[in-house]
Amino acid sequence: MKTGIRAQADSSVDARRRRLVLALPLLGALPYMSAVAAPHAAGDAGLSMARKSLALMGTRVDVVVPDSKASELPELLQCIDAAFMRMQQLERLMSRYREDSDVARMAAAAGVKPVRVAPEVLEVLLQAQRLHAQSGGALDITIGAVNKGWSFEPGREQVPSDADVKRALALVNMRQLVVDPKMGTAFLQRPGMALDLGGIAKLPILQAGLQTLQDKGIANALINGGGDVLIAGSNHGKPWRVGVRDPNAPQQLLGAMELQGRGVVASSGDYERSFVRNGRHLHHVLDPRTGWPTQGVHGVALRADRIEDVNGWGAALMVRGNAALAEFSARNAGIDVMAGLSDGSHWLSAGMELRLQRVPAA
Template sequence: MNSAPSTAFSPLRRRIAMALPLLGCAPWVSATPGAQSPQRVSRPLMGTQVDIVVDGLDAPLGRHAIDQAYAEMARLEALLSRYRADSAVSRISRAAGIQPVEVPPEVMRLLQAAQQMHGFSGGAFDITVGSLKGWRFEAGHQAAPSASEIARQLRRVDARRLVLDERAGTAYLAEQGMALDLGGIAKLPILEAGMQVLRNHGVGHALINGGGDVLVMGQLQGRPWRVGLRDPRAPERLLGVLPVQGRAVVASSGDYERFFMAAGQRRHHILDPRTGYPTGGVHGVSLLARDVAEVNGLGAAMMVRGAKAGQALVARRPGVQALVVSQDGGAWYSAGMAASMERVAA
């Protein structure tokens, strides 16, 4: 439940666009003729490319704000990445079945949010899928575990056995061999922290894109930001464009970016905590909301639950709009998503 490939900039007709091969979203950024150009910076972070666009601020001030935003996001990544041996997440996993681990407040808040999503989704979202250690989706190191290995490790997947003591500030996995994977819930809060830094430095209009998740505030030169929704059935094509402004988040989950083929089957990075195997039934989910907390972890939970049950989850969150594309080729739009999205001709 982690990242997407790096992004690239390319010209598109008369506009400057971010041409992004992402899970589901791509911001279209164009400058009004004669206006001060927005500042754009792209840097690798969280195993993907994170793009920041700032509008309406002098270049030195904008660049300083952007640098500080990247610094804060990098700090949080160092706490939350399971690929870093010194991260808080790795320390919790190493101490599984041995002792509780003291964690910073930022980590505690995220673990609590993960537990809340676990309950909300009926167990479909579970950060202890990190216990399924045989799966590898990194380029050049892709691998699928054997059925017996999955069965053995699946016994350790149970978020209810993650014990959080808010008063002591500790987290504890109850059995040795258990491990955490925050890939499905860490990225959006990290991007949100970057956006908050921009706000604190006087930025009123900005976009942050990280591997298919897009946060915006304000506008782009007096107009809405435009975020394209990729078609999971044909990722080179857009299903539509969302004009968004003010404060908004567009988040996507899908089975078609980090995957490999094994025995004729697509093996992708979103694992079902009930089976130990990649999810089936849904190609991709795109979500629109005002706040990160409304959608964080929800897309992965919907991939696990399937199209119909996923729609039911969205219905329980009135502030969330959704697009769900099933593996049978069907697409479902919530009423708000259908009203907001501008369709793109085939």
């Protein structure tokens, strides 16, 4: 689902090009940029990073913390391990692929009884309900029933029949997801209903990892999870550089942004988990109104200070299409927006035009 946002710190255009070329073999196969690139320009060669990577949520998550001396490294790595443990804990609760997750238990009890869920899951469900209303239904986590008929795993691609999609769509209805914050329960009212939190759970999970680092006194860090990047503080006193992949040409970067303090860049795209069947490009961002992949927008990247302002909106804007971009931007002046459109053009908000430093064509 993600357009592949890459953390970058080298200010040299030539160096950025070289790193991009080296990463190209990975871009076509994996939903992330392979790692955080060389963290400093040549003059900063004495500075270093503590970093670890782990497979989470169907992608690779990189955690990067600047360190100033070698003696800090063991302690920083322990803090990073704690952040990963927290993210793994939340993934176990929200994954639809684990039988013991809260999401799976809700599906098993659909139409039967409410299920007590963890507070973190409850909050994501409430966020999903709010976003469903704000987006006019473009984001609907009850699309899990439709997703069962699709497979985007390489070598095991699967397309449901029109009849299967129609039957599953009858089970897509956010009004039949009842969340009771006082009781701490959630209830899918019809048998066969299922949730898919893939479009809205990742950012809160990454945020929990970042919060774990901050609770341990780490003020400067970056977490890159399959194209979603969260930053805190700075990179050895300099802004973090976050590169944005071009949704219309996924093997290239469209540009880079310098971020400092706190911030998030979230992205969605139609080419990471995708395949072509009978000449039709099919991808995993499904329209809850049709049960079929979205059309018109190849990918969206959003920059904001808080994850709450962008969480879920990448996929929602792909569902709503080109016409929704200007409306969303006008209502959310503090969010920078970039979208790659099906005609090969790009739509950028005024804020994104100012912030995005274009990478010259190689």
